[in-house]
Amino acid sequence: MTGGIKRPAGFAKEGIDLPVSIIRVPWLIPRWARAQVWGRVILLRRGVEISEQLLAHELAHVMQWRALGIFPFMFHYLMGLFRYGYQRHPLELEAQAAARQHDFLDWARDILAAGKTRLPD
Numbered sequence: 001m002t003g004g005i006k007r008p009a010g011f012a013k014e015g016i017d018l019p020v021s022i023i024r025v026p027w028l029i030p031r032w033a034r035a036q037v038w039g040r041v042i043l044l045r046r047g048v049e050i051s052e053q054l055l056a057h058e059l060a061h062v063m064q065w066r067a068l069g070i071f072p073f074m075f076h077y078l079m080g081l082f083r084y085g086y087q088r089h090p091l092e093l094e095a096q097a098a099a100r101q102h103d104f105l106d107w108a109r110d111i112l113a114a115g116k117t118r119l120p121d
């Protein structure tokens with residue numbers, strides 16, 4: 001993988017109807033992670049407040065999993081960590097950009113409005 005990843009505008013559109021699960025977990029690796037995505041499951045560390053921006057960011061990772069496939073995603077993610085670190089990771093930069101896009105924010109808002117994240121904490 002070289003540089004950033006270009007997705008068409010409306011990358012989120014195909015995901016809008018995708019059921020995602022949000023599960024509270026007591027801990028994550030790395031320990032500072034607030035959330036983590038495995039396929040269509042968003043693991044949210046206990047005590048972390050879920051915001052539209054955080055959810056939009058994680059939804060972008062859901063779409064990355066879909067676009068790349070499970071093993072390529074894991075491979076690219078790990079290789080990217082070694083090569084760029086977390087802050088400059090192309091998949092993280094893409095997710096950060098997605099968290100500012102209306103389509104991802106709308107998707108996140110819909111999920112939150114539907115009460116799908118009312119979880120025991």
Ligand SMILES: [Zn+2]
Pocket residue numbers: 057061092095
């Ligand atoms: Zn991320």
